Amino acid sequence: MGSKFHAFMYPLFGFGHMIPYLHLANKIAEKGHRVTFLVPKKAQKQLEPLNLFPASIIFYPVTLPHVDGLPVGAATTSDIPNSSQRVFSQAMDLLRDQIEAKVRALKPDLIFFDFVDWVPEMGKKLGVKSVSYQIVSAACIAMFLAPSAELGFPTPGYPSPKVALRGYDANLYSHFTNTRKFLFDRVTKGLKSCDVIAIRTCAEIEGKLCGFIERECQRKVLLSGPMFPEAQDKSSKQLEGRWNHWLNGFEPGSVVFCAFGTHFFFEKDQFQELCLGMELTGLPFLIAVMPPRGSSTVQEALPEGFEERVKGRGIVTGEWVEQPLILSHQSVGCFVNHCGSGTLWESLVSDCQNVFIPQLADQVLATRLFAEDLEVSVKVQRDEVTGWFSKEGLRDAVKSVMDKDSEIGKIVKRNHTKLKETLLSPGLLSGYADKFVEALENEVNNTKSF
Template structure:
């Protein structure tokens, strides 16, 4: 054991070119580097500039930028998912695949002990030749992997997956409470669509897991233990869990651009809304959301990208909206430091798309949680929080998939009203889960065990 503990690792990281993937890979890198191990982080040039400030251990973590080739149909200079609309993501996958030679050259030159990757399903083909271990690290929930990946495994490759097939839970799936509505089934059908040249999203992700030496998931046994076991059994692989891998909360008061304005409101009185870096609403739905916030009568901060066909959020504001809400509400179209805002005393509710990173951040906050999922994995994360853990409320949607101002304000009011039974229940359950996640040594315990498992893996490889 002593020999293994002293083994210094060199790990290469190659995440999918999206903020929601690169950031958790970097958080993981920070935790591994903190324990004295070396990281080569492979990413697009533009992303290096955006993520540099999150590298807490530059002596151990080295960024290695890639030149992203242009693909017809992508905007010039597009390098990450934040640069494009969701409809063009399959072209970005082609661009990523065309960096294969660059990535292989880096791995040959750097000779790491192992490579962490997610959507680059071809990494194991390289690592097997080089005698390097491959770790398929999934930064989505185990629920997403289990329900969205496995049901399609027997579908012939020459036809699309039907809605009826997507509605069927896989045999042996450990949860009976997750039910998909018709508009949600449509959201999950993306897994059968092209994601790269001649490959579907489903084939890409399942191949990435199937060909890896080890599967790893950014989750914990306490929340998704059965689902993690299920994924491992389906692929016949060890599944290593990292825990939530969240950066340590700031010990100093919020000094962000919103701090002075937020300071002017009562503790726990404000509602904060953010849908991540990729969600772009249609203009009418964007305006409906704003009118829903106006209805609640509480102070609010909304951080969303400008809606479709609008260059700024200002030009999309409903008529008279700004004059009516005055100083109690602000709408911002740029990037915000979400963890800092959530930690501000005035924030009492977080309205989120339930991306996996935002899910963990909401659980670690003191805020009530209201969810408006948009994409497949967000829907499944929402089911986990609303139906399994009972720590959040979901905004009810129309059959067409849209949500009304009335249903949005109803959901927010249900958790912000101190006497509401639903609000009392989810707050109590949330407090229990936060106590578990924030307990001393919970996250560090997961990470210590995880790094030990990596060392064992490399040691066995060296002896083989």
């Protein structure tokens, strides 16, 4: 084993980014290395339970500076609408002087980042290697590295962003070319100027795309695998009592669980369509989503008479839930989600049938890969003009995988089972993590040898 190193981490301040970074930090600390982890002060308490090595992983709390257009007190992407991503990034940029002073004082060996594109420049100035660690799919990264959105993607089967987003919300591609393109331009700049690229994926799923990224960026690409937390071991933690009790009241594989992460907010009418679609399935269900825009709670936004009609078989909550533990409950048979990066991996190693309703550009691209190419899930159809999904479309997608005689359901289940067996084959994921940390050790040792 190489000499011990010190890693500094500055992920995007969104739970969908910070949590995978913390899983990585745990693996690094497990091997005897140190980590300094930047966190928003307001989010530190939520992340602390996930820190398995508090003596080796030290949180460095910061407060985001105020920027015009950013809600007062905003600390993470959960505190802002999707349209405020640009000003949120600007606020994170304003921490540069503070972070540079900290890095200069600590002298870490590596700096991990994703959306903050000036980290490689800072690293070179201070003599610290930068690692662009991307938690989204390689398909998504490769898509945005493609030379031209008009010409199409150079790897067969993966269209350009413009083609890939066709048939979704009429504003989605425009949204991509403005806010999302702004963010992915930052990612692209970081990828092409960092010392090492690292991606949270497996060669068994996206090997060819990782090869394209390596060629396009002229950078070494390391794969960490999904980097699941140790708590993925079901015996180490129990599901919260009330959810466990409620789920125990239903037949095995009969419940539909629906979740969309911590930083996506539905419009009220689309949220109501989601609820009505779940009602139409006739199956027991649990919906865990953020309150829709303009509502302080999910309850006040529910369709009229909905709670009374689904009483006993359906629950809607705006609270945070233990998603992996719910997915592992024997009564849950279907998972409706947004195909966000962390959620995607949790869904792939579960026994649930998966139904995707992607909401952002990167999720749309990942859905194309897993629903159309690999056929391990189905997606909810959308209106050709508005891009919105209907309650009937949601019902049909769920029933297509939950009905025992459904041919689509049989194909998806067979493919999903095969992929899960591959991902959970003995030593595969732990092997990725071990080799990943070993590669980091080599990067540090090679630097020290000069």
